[in-house]
Structure formats: C-alpha cells, structure tokens
Amino acid sequence: MSSSTDRAVRFHRLGDVDALQLDTVETPRPGPGEVRVRVITAGINPVDWKIVVGSSSRYTPSLPSINGNDFAGVIDDLGDGVTSWSIGDRVFGGARFHAQADHLVVAADALVAVPAGVSLAEAGVLDIAGRTAWASVASLALTPDDTVFISAAAGGVGVFSSQLARRTGARVIGSCGAGNEALLRSFGVEPVRYGDGLADRLRALAPEGITAVLDQAGRGTIEAALELGVPAGRINTIAEPTKVATHGVTNIGGHSLTPGLAELGELAALIAAGEVRVPIDGEFPLERFADAYEHLRAGHLSGKVLLRLAEDPAAG
Ligand SMILES: NC(=O)c1ccc[n+]([C@@H]2O[C@H](COP(=O)([O-])OP(=O)(O)OC[C@H]3O[C@@H](n4cnc5c(N)ncnc54)[C@H](OP(=O)(O)O)[C@@H]3O)[C@@H](O)[C@H]2O)c1
Numbered sequence: 001m002s003s004s005t006d007r008a009v010r011f012h013r014l015g016d017v018d019a020l021q022l023d024t025v026e027t028p029r030p031g032p033g034e035v036r037v038r039v040i041t042a043g044i045n046p047v048d049w050k051i052v053v054g055s056s057s058r059y060t061p062s063l064p065s066i067n068g069n070d071f072a073g074v075i076d077d078l079g080d081g082v083t084s085w086s087i088g089d090r091v092f093g094g095a096r097f098h099a100q101a102d103h104l105v106v107a108a109d110a111l112v113a114v115p116a117g118v119s120l121a122e123a124g125v126l127d128i129a130g131r132t133a134w135a136s137v138a139s140l141a142l143t144p145d146d147t148v149f150i151s152a153a154a155g156g157v158g159v160f161s162s163q164l165a166r167r168t169g170a171r172v173i174g175s176c177g178a179g180n181e182a183l184l185r186s187f188g189v190e191p192v193r194y195g196d197g198l199a200d201r202l203r204a205l206a207p208e209g210i211t212a213v214l215d216q217a218g219r220g221t222i223e224a225a226l227e228l229g230v231p232a233g234r235i236n237t238i239a240e241p242t243k244v245a246t247h248g249v250t251n252i253g254g255h256s257l258t259p260g261l262a263e264l265g266e267l268a269a270l271i272a273a274g275e276v277r278v279p280i281d282g283e284f285p286l287e288r289f290a291d292a293y294e295h296l297r298a299g300h301l302s303g304k305v306l307l308r309l310a311e312d313p314a315a316g
Contacts (some may be wrong), residue, residue: 003026003027004026004027005024005025005026005027006024006025006026006027006028006101006102006103007022007023007024007025007101007102007286007309008022008023008024008025008066008100008101008102009021009022009023009066009067009068009100009101009286009289009307010022010023010025010064010065010066010067011052011061011063011064011065011067012063012064013063014052014053014054014063015052015053016052016053017049017052017290017293017294017297018290019052020052020067020289020290020293022286022287022289023064025066025101027102027103028103028104028105029077029105030077030078030079030082030105031079031080031105032079032080032081033079033080033081033082033107033108033109034079034082034105034106034107034108035075035077035078035079035082035085035091035105035106035108035111036075036076036077036078036079036103036104036105037071037073037074037075037076037091037103037104037105037106037111038073038074038075038076038102038103038310039071039072039073039099039100039101039102039103039104039309039310040072040073040074040120040124040308040309040310040311040312040313041071041072041073041120041121041123041124041125041283041306041307041308041309042068042070042071042099042100042124042306042307042309043070043071043124043125043126043127043128043129043156043304043305043306043307044068044070044100044292044293044296044305044306044307045069045070045128045129045156045296046156046296046297047059047069047128048067048068048069048293048296049293049296049297051067052067058255059096059097061097065097066097066098066099066100066101067097067099067100068096068097068098068099068100068101068307069094069095069096069097069099069127069128070092070094070099070124070125070126070127070128070129070306071092071093071094071095071098071099071104071124071127072090072091072092072114072120072121072123072124072126073090073091073092073104073120073124073309074088074089074090074091074313075087075088075089075091076088076103078108079105079108082108084108084109085108085111089113090113090114090120090123090314091111091112091113091114092111092112092114092120092123092124092126092127092264092268093106093110093111093112093127093261093264094127094128094131095110100286100289100307101309102309102310110259110261111261112261112264112265112268113265114268115268115269115271115272116272117271117272117273117274118268118271118272119312120312121278121280121283121306121308122271122278122280123268124306125156125278125280125304125305125306126264126267126268126278127254127264128156128254129156129157129159129160129254129304130160130263130264130267131254131257131260131263131264132157132160132161132238132253132254132257133157133158133160133161133164134160134164134257134260134263134264134266134267135252135253135254135256135257135260135263136157136161136214136216136236136238136252136253137161137164137165137168137214138252139236139250139252140165140212140214140234140236142165142168142169142170142212143168143169143170144168144169144170145170145211146168146170146171146211146212147170147171147172147173147206147208147209147210147211147212148165148170148171148172148173148210148211148212148213148214149173149174149175149192149202149210149212149213149214149221149225149230150162150165150172150173150174150175150189150213150214150216151174151175151194151213151214151215151216151217151218151219151221151239152175152176152194152216152217152239153172153174153175153176153180153184153189153191153216154174154176154177154180154183154184154279154301154302154303155216155217155301155303156301156303156304156305157216157238158174158176158216159183159187159277159278159279159302159303159304160267160276161214161216162174162184162187162189163187163276163277164276165189165214166187166188166189167275167276170212171190171206172187172188172189172190173189173190173191173192173202173205173206173210174187174189174190174191174192175191175192175193175194175198175217175221176191176192176193176194177193177194177300178193179300179302180302183279183302183303187277190205192205194217194219194220195220198220198221198224199223199224199227199228202224202228203228209228209229210225210228210230211230211234212230212234212235213225213230213234213235213236214236214238215235215236215237215238215239215240215249216237216238216239217239218237218239218240219239221237221239221240222235222237222240222243222247222249226247232247232248232249233248233249233250235247235249235250236249236250236251236252237249237250237251238251238252238253278303278304279302279303279304280303280304280305280306281295281301281302281303281304281305282295282301282305282306283305283306283307283308284305284306284307284308285307285308286307286308286309289307292305292306292307
C-alpha cells in the first residue's frame with residue numbers, strides 16, 4: 001500500500017517558539033483498537049509552549065516530536081476490532097504529542113462524540129481547559145452561599161471555570177485586564193483588576209468576605225487570598241503548584257481528572273444546550289502556527305486560541 005504524508009507542527013530541540021517547524025510526516029495508520037482522526041482544529045494551551053521551552057515538569061518529549069494535545073475532527077479510518085465508531089463520526093479529545101498534525105491515531109475509547117450544535121472549533125479547544133475548569137470548580141464544592149474569586153477569569157481555563165462556577169449559584173468575582181470586563185460581565189461575573197492592591201479591591205467589592213479561590217494566574221493570587229482570610233483548603237491553584245506544600249492549598253486540575261471523558265461529554269452537552277459559551281480569541285491556519293503560539297504567549301487572551309488544519313467537511 002502506498003504511503004501518504006501529513007503536515008505536522010514539530011520540534012527537534014527544546015527552545016523558543018522558533019524551535020517549532022512545519023514538517024512533512026508519514027500519515028499514521030491505526031492499529032487494533034485504534035481509530036484515525038482527520039484533525040480539523042487543534043486548540044493550543046500554555047503547556048504546549050512550556051513543553052517546547054522545557055519548563056513543563058509534567059511532560060518530557062522524545063525528540064523530534066509533534067506538539068499539541070487538544071483536537072477535534074472526523075474519523076477516517078478504523079483499526080481492527082473497533083465497533084464503537086464509524087468513519088465520518090465527529091470526535092474530539094486530547095492526544096499529547098499528536099494533535100497538531102493532519103491526522104492522528106488514538107485509542108478508540110479515548111474519544112468523545114461532538115454533539116449536534118457544537119462546532120469543531122468549539123470542540124477542538126475543550127480538552128485541557130475544559131477538564132481543568134471542571135475539576136477545579138468541582139474541587140471547591142461551591143454553593144450559593146459562596147463568594148468565589150477566580151484569577152485570570154477570562155483566559156482559556158477562566159472562560160469555562162467562570163461559567164461553571166456561576167452555575168453553582170455562587171457569587172463570582174474574576175480578575176482580568178480592561179479589555180475583558182464586558183466578557184466577564186456577560187457570564188454574570190464581577191470583574192476586578194489584577195495586580196498590586198488586589199486584596200484591597202477584593203475587600204471593597206466583598207466586605208463580607210471571599211470564601212473560596214480558584215488561582216489560574218499565580219502572581220499574588222494565593223497571597224491575596226490568604227491575606228483576606230480564605231482557608232487554605234478552599235484555595236485551589238493550577239498556576240503555582242510549587243506553593244501547595246508551603247501554603248497548604250490544593251492543586252486540582254485536568255491532570256487529576258484523567259482521562260475525564262465523562263466530564264468532557266457533560267461540558268459539550270452544556271455547550272450544545274447553549275448553557276456554556278466557548279469564546280474563541282483567535283483562529284489561525286496551520287501555516288501560521290508561530291503567530292498562534294506568539295499570540296498565546298503574550299498572555300492576554302479572551303478565551304481560546306486554535307489552529308485550523310482544514311475546513312469542516314460538514315460546513316457550507
Ligand atoms: N494544572 C493544570 O491542570 C493546568 C491546566 C491548564 C492550565 N494550567 C495553567 O493555568 C494557567 C492559566 O492557563 P490558561 O490556559 O487559562 O492561560 P491563558 O489562556 O493564556 O490565559 C492567561 C490569562 O492570564 C491573565 N493575566 C495576564 N496577566 C495577568 C496578571 N498579571 N495577573 C493575573 N492574570 C493575568 C490574562 O488576563 P487578561 O487577558 O484579562 O489580561 C489571560 O486571560 C497557566 O499557567 C497554565 O499553564 C494548569
């Protein structure tokens with residue numbers, strides 16, 4: 001059988017974003033129990049560039065490596081023994097070191113169906129941010145009696161955790177830059193500016209007290225929360241895990257919900273029902289992957305950034 005080739009964002013060395021390049025690789029074939037997905041969209045997350053830079057403590061790539069994790073697409077080949085999916089099914093999920101390529105091969109039981117009413121752009125950005133937001137919000141067991149502060153509330157994780165926290169009935173205050181205040185208000189979240197004086201601004205907004213905190217930014221979030229008297233056990237950080245031991249806070253994120261496919265399916269159902277929105281800050285064609293990474297690294301997003309590898313075959 002003749003082999004075909006794909007485009008893939010790969011890195012052959014650790015380095016800055018310029019270590020990434022668009023390579024030609026052999027199209028993968030699914031083995032027993034696996035399916036092949038024609039990738040249409042691939043969301044990117046801060047951990048994707050942290051891995052390339054060499055600052056991720058969680059992942060060590062075997063070089064050269066395809067980059068990325070989040071994806072959505074269409075199944076175009078089935079390995080032996082796969083009966084749970086059909087060619088043409090729309091699916092999404094995460095495949096670390098495989099996602100930013102025209103095709104990927106993944107275990108048939110590691111996928112979630114894209115529900116009707118959810119686009120492949122929306123589905124392709126859900127895996128890391130959606131699972132992380134789901135797990136971290138759940139970790140605080142919020143009730144309508146809570147006033148929760150969320151840092152970086154309009155970023156990739158924040159747009160989901162903001163909306164999920166509001167669904168508990170809690171009062172939600174979220175930090176953001178000036179450009180994201182309207183977005184947070186549209187979620188029912190009260191915006192507050194991050195930076196020096198954060199604890200004073202939170203005290204003024206909520207004189208009765210903050211009862212729980214989701215730290216998605218670091219940069220003084222934990223310190224402000226402790227200064228305001230929030231119990232350490234009700235402070236969850238995904239941004240500064242090194243402070244867990246010293247401060248007694250928790251570190252529940254996507255990693256503690258592996259694989260988290262049931263939760264991803266529940267989130268997709270909420271999106272399909274119009275109960276959770278997926279703000280897309282930027283969509284870049286695969287050829288402009290470097291611009292997408294630079295945009296993400298600049299650190300001031302309103303929602304998610306994704307690469308588009310192909311047009312949605314169901315569109316138009
Ligand atoms: N452990 C896990 O499971 C896990 C999973 C996912 C992410 N993370 C980590 O969580 C963090 C957030 O991820 P993300 O995907 O949401 O990132 P992101 O999409 O890049 O969002 C970054 C956000 O940070 C905000 N920000 C910029 N400067 C800030 C400052 N000085 N103080 C407070 N906020 C500031 C920005 O707000 P404005 O745009 O409003 O300026 C932006 O919305 C990253 O460190 C990431 O590595 C951990």
